[in-house]
Amino acid sequence: MSLQVTVLLVVLLHNHIVSLASDPDPVKDFCIANTESAVDISSCKNSSTATVDDFVFSGIKSPGNFRETGFSGVSVNSNVFPGLNTLGMSFVRADFDVGGVNVPHFHPRATEIAFVLEGKVYSGFVDSNNRVYAKVIEKGEVMVFPRGLVHFQMNIGDKRATILGSFNSQNPGSQRIPTAIFGSGIEGELLEKAFGLSSKEISKLRKRFTPHT
Numbered sequence: 001m002s003l004q005v006t007v008l009l010v011v012l013l014h015n016h017i018v019s020l021a022s023d024p025d026p027v028k029d030f031c032i033a034n035t036e037s038a039v040d041i042s043s044c045k046n047s048s049t050a051t052v053d054d055f056v057f058s059g060i061k062s063p064g065n066f067r068e069t070g071f072s073g074v075s076v077n078s079n080v081f082p083g084l085n086t087l088g089m090s091f092v093r094a095d096f097d098v099g100g101v102n103v104p105h106f107h108p109r110a111t112e113i114a115f116v117l118e119g120k121v122y123s124g125f126v127d128s129n130n131r132v133y134a135k136v137i138e139k140g141e142v143m144v145f146p147r148g149l150v151h152f153q154m155n156i157g158d159k160r161a162t163i164l165g166s167f168n169s170q171n172p173g174s175q176r177i178p179t180a181i182f183g184s185g186i187e188g189e190l191l192e193k194a195f196g197l198s199s200k201e202i203s204k205l206r207k208r209f210t211p212h213t
């Protein structure tokens with residue numbers, strides 16, 4: 001293969017990847033995911049049987065279960081709300097006890113914009129040069145977390161805080177850093193070297209962050 005052809009292929013491939021950098025555009029008004037067929041998200045429920053209730057989700061009237069960190073997050077993505085399928089967006093309700101923390105995490109497939117409904121929240125993200133952008137945001141303010149960047153929040157007010165977030169993907173995904181690193185089964189020796197910690201310290205972290213099933 002000539003050099004020119006190789007370069008052209010690389011450029012085309014790159015453009016192709018860029019053009020797929022968000023959810024695909026819908027090709028019909030809506031496509032309520034057919035939850036009966038576990039096949040894939042391209043399967044739509046027969047649209048003649050759709051009702052208004054397919055477009056309403058009532059599961060975030062109240063907070064979800066709180067984690068040990070004093071944080072509760074309820075994702076409203078296409079898995080729990082099939083009416084969102086193909087529409088390229090989703091939502092989240094997050095509640096914080098006093099002092100509660102949403103641990104550093106990222107969404108591989110979406111930018112998030114978060115609105116403070118109630119409370120005072122130290123909120124921020126880290127860019128790919130490891131620079132942190134963080135401050136306290138209050139009721140009525142929004143903050144944007146660019147796609148794929150690590151971000152975090154902590155309630156620093158004296159009351160419960162609530163945040164509503166929206167995403168430009170029907171299924172943004174979420175990877176919590178402590179769990180991804182210490183709770184996923186990565187070899188202990190690697191973690192000891194990576195973090196300069198003893199095997200005892202790594203065991204403690206693994207115990208703490210391995211999801212209880």
Ligand SMILES: *[C@@H]1O[C@H](CO)[C@@H](O)[C@H](O)[C@H]1NC(C)=O
Pocket residue numbers: 046047048049
């Ligand atoms: C969709 O539902 C309508 C009304 O029940 C029915 O007439 C039609 O045959 C269905 N279409 C398909 C593809 O199953």
